[in-house]
Amino acid sequence: MKYIFSILFFLCASAVGAQKVEVQVSGNWAEIPVQQTQSELKPGWKIVDYQMKSKLTRYLSGAHASQLAEDNRPVFRVTPGEEEVLVDYVLVRLKDTKYYRKMYKPLLIECNYTRLEPKAFDVRAEGDSFICQPRQPLAPGEYILACISQRPIGELQDLLVFPFCIPKE
Secondary structure, three states: OHHHHHHHHHHHHHHOOOOEEEEEEOOEEEEOOOEEOEEEEEOOEEEOOEEEOOEEEEEEEOOOOOOEOOOOOOOEEEEOOOOOOHHHEEEEEOEEOOOEEEOOOOOHHHOOEEEOOOOOEEEEEEOOEEEEEEOOOOOOEEEEEEEOOOOOEOOOOEOEEEEEEEOOO
16 A cells, blocks of 8 residues: 555655755755655534534644755755746745644645745845745755645645755754
């Protein structure tokens, strides 16, 4: 079953396009592996067949991201997909708990995010990629880079994201 799920996940990731996000570590580019969010729907109560106050939670498994940035102003190389532009990508801070990381709000648009645009990032083009570095230092913790224009996956509208971690000083 795990094997089938991993094949489906790979096909979904490759269907998104040629998107790729890398972070600079010790002068080299390290690819940030794509990860799918997991969603949990906690039902509320029913009044005459009408469901009220259901709560959706999106989270990523694991206490920390597998990719660790060098410092609090990481340098990213973003290669957008075929039908994407750089400003479709957003940086979102996650709430970290003991066993998993979760988004503050269930929808990406509702979260407090920062677009990868020249107002908040130093951006320069390099071939079909863009080199981006935040102008302000990021607080230590867990973050994701996500594309707002991507199609959600599955019944609960999961997302493909690029998680990374800013180390504590």
